[in-house]
Amino acid sequence: MKKMKINKYYLLLKYWWETIDLTKYEKSIFNRDIISFNQQLFRLKDKKIRIGAYGKSGVGKSSVLNSLLKKEIFKTDIINGSTKEIKSEELTLKDQTLKSIELLDSPGFDFCNIKLPDKIYSRINHSDLILFVVAGDINRNEVSKISSFIKDGKKIIILLNKIDLLKENELKEIIENIKFKLPKDLNIPIIINHENNLKNYLTKTINQYGEILLILNSLQLADKLFLRIKEQRLKRRQKLAQSTIGKFSTIKASAVALNPFILFDIAGSFALDTALISELSKIYGLNLKSESKRKILKNISINNIFLGVTQVGINTSFNLIRKAILLTAPFTNGISLLPYGPIAIIQAGIAIHSTKILGKLAAREIFIRSKVSYVEPSIMIKNLTLKEPEIFKHINVYLSNRNLNNNLLGLLP
Numbered sequence: 001m002k003k004m005k006i007n008k009y010y011l012l013l014k015y016w017w018e019t020i021d022l023t024k025y026e027k028s029i030f031n032r033d034i035i036s037f038n039q040q041l042f043r044l045k046d047k048k049i050r051i052g053a054y055g056k057s058g059v060g061k062s063s064v065l066n067s068l069l070k071k072e073i074f075k076t077d078i079i080n081g082s083t084k085e086i087k088s089e090e091l092t093l094k095d096q097t098l099k100s101i102e103l104l105d106s107p108g109f110d111f112c113n114i115k116l117p118d119k120i121y122s123r124i125n126h127s128d129l130i131l132f133v134v135a136g137d138i139n140r141n142e143v144s145k146i147s148s149f150i151k152d153g154k155k156i157i158i159l160l161n162k163i164d165l166l167k168e169n170e171l172k173e174i175i176e177n178i179k180f181k182l183p184k185d186l187n188i189p190i191i192i193n194h195e196n197n198l199k200n201y202l203t204k205t206i207n208q209y210g211e212i213l214l215i216l217n218s219l220q221l222a223d224k225l226f227l228r229i230k231e232q233r234l235k236r237r238q239k240l241a242q243s244t245i246g247k248f249s250t251i252k253a254s255a256v257a258l259n260p261f262i263l264f265d266i267a268g269s270f271a272l273d274t275a276l277i278s279e280l281s282k283i284y285g286l287n288l289k290s291e292s293k294r295k296i297l298k299n300i301s302i303n304n305i306f307l308g309v310t311q312v313g314i315n316t317s318f319n320l321i322r323k324a325i326l327l328t329a330p331f332t333n334g335i336s337l338l339p340y341g342p343i344a345i346i347q348a349g350i351a352i353h354s355t356k357i358l359g360k361l362a363a364r365e366i367f368i369r370s371k372v373s374y375v376e377p378s379i380m381i382k383n384l385t386l387k388e389p390e391i392f393k394h395i396n397v398y399l400s401n402r403n404l405n406n407n408l409l410g411l412l413p
Ligand SMILES: Nc1nc2c(ncn2[C@@H]2O[C@H](COP(=O)(O)OP(=O)(O)OP(=O)(O)O)[C@@H](O)[C@H]2O)c(=O)[nH]1
Pocket: 056, 057, 058, 059, 060, 061, 062, 063, 064, 075, 076, 077, 078, 079, 080, 081, 082, 083, 084, 106, 107, 108, 111, 161, 162, 163, 164, 165
């Protein structure tokens, strides 16, 4: 892995983040996520990888980190709950592209007095690498926490601690059992904490993949935050778009129903539909040229038979009425208009319905057009992981869950 890579991704992400243009409201509702994303950006810039220790209370998380640091930094105790909150300590690396490792110690997730367990999970979940410490076979709660990290697309390793309390055959049996409970296809490593096993494993992994793990995690955090921002923006725009579509269908209905004898014809209807598309594209922040507006309108009318027919329906039957009226009016002093009242009302109904469908379809087209941006984090993730598939199995999980959970199209009018 070349040395330039981290700088390149730092600059790409920084540039991307600057183009997001958050409103005051967004800054306030996403405050916590923005702070932690900025921290991640700093760590990327400073080349500091973060490893978070997580697990049940008393399994030896603090002890394990102390032995990596070769100092008694974190408090340990025979009594559960010696770690009350997240603490961190930095381990400087020599002769490596990465400058240091930040080790996070966390309270046992099952400790009875633990405050805000979700907050602790989420802070550990922001680590580039998760060290899940266990002391023996794993139970239902541990399996469920491991699955959550996997679902969140995290790189995770299991550390089997306290093996001095086991006989050799017991150790084998326990490892088999843990393996059996983990997803088979992800190759989650199970490290036995014996002599320098953990240190060697971490040195090797960080040497080989440290940079890319830091880059990928930064991209994932950016992507998660971006999805939340987009979702929030779409919700606000959905309301605006719905009221705009409503407004336009009313205008069209009144044009059809109230003034059936004046200048409302195919050209008038077309102008209104184009104006609606124009308004909608403004709402979705897309600057459309008239050519593109016409194309969208044409596409929608061709691909939606109902809409095509009703558009023609409104206009042709309307023209027939107009002709009939023009022909008969001079002789009847306008009395012959009366029978056409109900038809005008039906047409107004059709106009409302078809404008609503048109609005919905147009919003979809506009949204798809407004989305494409080559610098988006998810696209960077895909490009990065295309090249080195073996250690990125967790990223595949991330990408597929991401697509499952984020149906942004559902937030259109
Ligand atoms: N026999 C044995 N004891 C260990 C080992 N590692 C840690 N311990 C002991 O286990 C107890 C708990 O260790 P901690 O490091 O405090 O455990 P922890 O996971 O940080 O616990 P909490 O902070 O309470 O969640 C201490 O008494 C340690 O000395 C080990 O490998 N073997």
